[in-house]
Amino acid sequence: MNSRSGSPGKRLDYNFFRQDVLEVAPALIGKWLTVKYPCDKVSRLVIKEVEAYRGIEDLACHARRGLTPRTEPMFCAGGILYIYLVYGIHWMLNIVTGKQNDPQAVLVRAAGDLYGPGRLTKSLGINSTYNHEDIVGSTRIWIEGPGEKLKMCTGPRIGVEYAGEYWSTINWRFFTK
DNA sequence: TCAGTGATTAGG
């Protein structure tokens, strides 16, 4: 699929990102993840798979242990990025949602024809320098809408078995085929 | 199926 198909949308603002993560996560499916490179080339990729991580009570969420240096972005008001390294290799792209001191984020797992959260960031060149980036004001990464209307599917989040039966089986992964 | 990889965290 052509990453430049469809009409460019309007950049999403704080009103969108500062809603609850369970509103924002499904709403992101079909929207355009937009990245601008130093050479001025722009990539627009339709978001196809995300997961919601919600609050200190969510045992799959990094914020379950409270505020730490790593998780500090999640405690900020929505509209910034939370980037971290997992398994020593892969950068994860998360969009912070909700209000300040209510730690939430959406993990972006697939966009365009890039499937897999680690592959996505590798292909787009997203790394720790994007941590805490304000995607409402940034000149190099943002989200555009209203986007495509796509069939929505849900399922359990991937790779969080450690969180116990309840939190590892709740259907907080949203995707389209 | 499984090793690789290194930041992060809790605990001594």
Added chain:
DNA sequence: CTAATCACTGAG
């Protein structure tokens, strides 16, 4: 300081 853990991927 140590050691366990980890929101994954690609090779076999």
